[in-house]
Each structure stands twice: as structure tokens, then as C-alpha cells.
Amino acid sequence: MAGMQNFFGNVGKTKLLSREEEVMLAKRMEEGDESARAHMISANVRLAISIARKFQNQGCNLEDLIQEANIGLIKAVDRFDYKRGFKFSTYGYWWIKQSVMRYITSNSSVLRLPSYTRTTYYKIKEVREKYFEEFDCYPSNEEIADLLGVSVQVITSIQGCLGPTFSLNSSKYGAESGRTMSDVIEDESIEQAEEVIDRGRLLCAIRASLDKLTTREEKIIRLRFGISEDIENHDDFPITKEEINNILEQK
Amino acid sequence: MSMPKGFKSTHGYATVSEIENGLDYRAIAQVMCDEGFQMNHATARNIFLRAMQKIAVSICQIYKLPLNNENISRIAKDPRFQCSIVDLLGEV
Numbered sequence: 307m308a309g310m311q312n313f314f315g316n317v318g319k320t321k322l323l324s325r326e327e328e329v330m331l332a333k334r335m336e337e338g339d340e341s342a343r344a345h346m347i348s349a350n351v352r353l354a355i356s357i358a359r360k361f362q363n364q365g366c367n368l369e370d371l372i373q374e375a376n377i378g379l380i381k382a383v384d385r386f387d388y389k390r391g392f393k394f395s396t397y398g399y400w401w402i403k404q405s406v407m408r409y410i411t412s413n414s415s416v417l418r419l420p421s422y423t424r425t426t427y428y429k430i431k432e433v434r435e436k437y438f439e440e441f442d443c444y445p446s447n448e449e450i451a452d453l454l455g456v457s458v459q460v461i462t463s464i465q466g467c468l469g470p471t472f473s474l475n476s477s478k479y480g481a482e483s484g485r486t487m488s489d490v491i492e493d494e495s496i497e498q499a500e501e502v503i504d505r506g507r508l509l510c511a512i513r514a515s516l517d518k519l520t521t522r523e524e525k526i527i528r529l530r531f532g533i534s535e536d537i538e539n540h541d542d543f544p545i546t547k548e549e550i551n552n553i554l555e556q557k
Numbered sequence: 558m559s560m561p562k563g564f565k566s567t568h569g570y571a572t573v574s575e576i577e578n579g580l581d582y583r584a585i586a587q588v589m590c591d592e593g594f595q596m597n598h599a600t601a602r603n604i605f606l607r608a609m610q611k612i613a614v615s616i617c618q619i620y621k622l623p624l625n626n627e628n629i630s631r632i633a634k635d636p637r638f639q640c641s642i643v644d645l646l647g648e649v
């Protein structure tokens with residue numbers, strides 16, 4: 307923490323550059339002057355910090371974001387072309403922002419998402435906020451999809467991916483209870499005991515009632531429901547599969 | 558005297574369109590005639606419903622539902638009941 311305070315304290319010591327100073331430093335950098343490069347970087351660290359701060363509530367540490375912003379700043383300084391006539395901040399802003407956003411994409415969540423997914427998520431957030439400002443209510447997923455020109459399925463799946471993540475081993479009801487999330491999550495693949503019992507009773511009842519059916523009734527039920535234990539056994543099932551298909555085709 | 562209002566089933570009518578290899582009553586009657594059981598489509602339907610009623614009785618007994626004719630007949634005709642029976646018969 308003391309290191310950070312020291313860093314912030316040193317940031318203000320270098321003066322901001324005028325346009326002419328930027329051009330002069332860039333020319334010196336072209337000639338290979340390392341001190342000019344260092345000056346250009348340190349004079350723009352405040353820009354990097356201000357951009358990093360904008361992203362500090364996205365699940366990443368501010369110190370890490372500033373580090374990434376500085377990496378973006380260094381890239382921008384190395385690639386800056388003063389001959390194009392722009393101020394450095396105009397050019398550097400995009401490199402710093404890109405560097406910070408890429409870091410957030412890789413590190414803010416347990417799930418690794420492609421950067422375009424994160425970009426779409428930011429767009430969704432932006433659209434929601436603008437819509438709320440204008441209409442005082444949030445848009446539906448269909449409206450967001452319409453405004454962004456993507457499918458509703460994309461919107462739904464992105465919102466699902468970026469929800470909060472929990473560890474299955476985290477304590478659900480406090481550390482004293484000793485119960486974890488994995489203890490209380492329902493296993494939907496296993497049938498409930500009551501359902502199994504209920505189904506068993508139903509099957510018994512149906513078996514019993516099938517014994518009471520006459521031959522005619524049994525044959526008709528089999529024909530109506532297309533049920534056959536053995537399609538070749540014509541005592542059970544009066545017609546073959548081909549005959550069924552022929553009848554159905556005639557209709 | 559006003560015209561009779563007729564009967565409209567709450568849950569629609571059972572059809573075989575969603576049952577694989579299921580036949581309609583006319584096709585059933587035709588097959589049964591070939592098998593030596595003379596009948597028309599209406600008889601085929603009546604016999605089928607009678608069989609469904611027999612199954613419905615045993616199920617009503619399990620769930621302690623009223624066993625009167627009206628209730629049994631209503632359950633037997635219900636397409637939801639018939640669909641469940643198709644599923645369960647696969648397991649019998």
C-alpha cells in the first residue's frame with residue numbers, strides 16, 4: 307500500500323506535455339533517445355491511471371489495472387507517430403483502454419470468455435443504461451437484441467455467463483453448519499424417490515388391468531398406440547411395420 | 558326449443574398424430590376386420606375406450622379418486638391420460 311502511495315506521489319512530479327513538447331520528444335525518440343521515451347511515458351502516466359480507474363469495479367484489483375494501463379501506455383509511446391498531427395492522448399487512450407479491457411476479460415471471472423463476448427456485454431450494459439435514462443425502465447432482451455443487431459439467444463447466454471460464480475465447496479449456511487453448496491444443489495438427473503415409488507405403483511396397476519383386457523381390446527390398444535414387444539410376433543401385434551406404413555401412406 | 562349446445566372436451570381430443578406407428582380408428586377397424594373381428598370405426602373406438610376405462614379404474618383406485626362411470630369415462634377420454642398410458646406401457 308505504501309508502494310502505491312509512493313507511486314501516486316511520484317506521478318504528479320512530471321509535468322504534462324504541450325503539443326510542441328510531445329513532437330520534440332517524439333523526434334528525439336526516433337533518433338533513439340531513451341530518456342525522451344522515459345519522459346514521454348512518465349508524463350502520461352496520469353492518463354493511464356485515469357483510464358484504469360474507470361474499470362476498477364469490474365472484478366479486478368486497481369493496482370493490476372494500473373499495471374496493465376502502463377503496459378498499454380508503453381505500447382502507445384513506441385507506436386506514436388507525431389507526423390499524423392494528433393495529440394498523444396488521443397492515440398494513447400485507445401491503446402491503454404484496449405490493454406486494460408483485455409486484462410479484465412482474462413482475469414475478472416473464473417470463466418474465460420472471448421474478448422468479443424465481453425465487448426458485447428459492455429454494449430448491453432451501455433444500451434440498458436441509456437434506455438433507462440430515456441424511458442425510466444429497463445429494456446427487454448428482445449429490445450436489446452434489436453438495438454444491437456444480435457439474436458436474443460446471444461443476449462441471454464452472455465448474461466448467463468457473466469453472472470456471479472460460486473465455488474461448490476463454499477459454505478452455504480455459514481462455516482459452522484459444515485454444509486457446502488454441493489450438498490444442497492439438487493441433482494436433476496436422479497429421479498425423486500417418491501416419483502420412483504409412484505411410478506412403480508402405477509406400473510403394477512397397469513399390469514393388473516392389462517390382464518383383464520380381452521384379446522380384441524388388447525389388439526386394439528396395441529394398434530392404437532403402435533405397441534409391439536416383437537414386431538414379428540403376429541399373435542401379439544396383428545400387422546407388420548410395413549403394413550402400418552402402407553396404411554399411413556394411403557391417408 | 559334451442560339447439561343442443563354439444564360437448565367440448567376441456568383438454569381437446571386424443572389423436573394418433575404424435576404417436577409413432579399409432580393408427581386411427583378407421584385403420585384399426587380395417588385391420589381388425591382382416592383379422593376376423595368384424596367392426597367399424599365407431600366400434601373400434603368404443604372397444605378402445607372400454608379398455609382405457611379398465612386401466613383408468615385401477616389408477617383411480619391407487620389415487621383414491623371417485624370410481625363413478627362419469628369420472629372414469631372422462632379420464633379414459635382425456636388425451637393427457639392416453640399419452641401417459643402410452644409412456645407407461647413402454648415400461649410395462
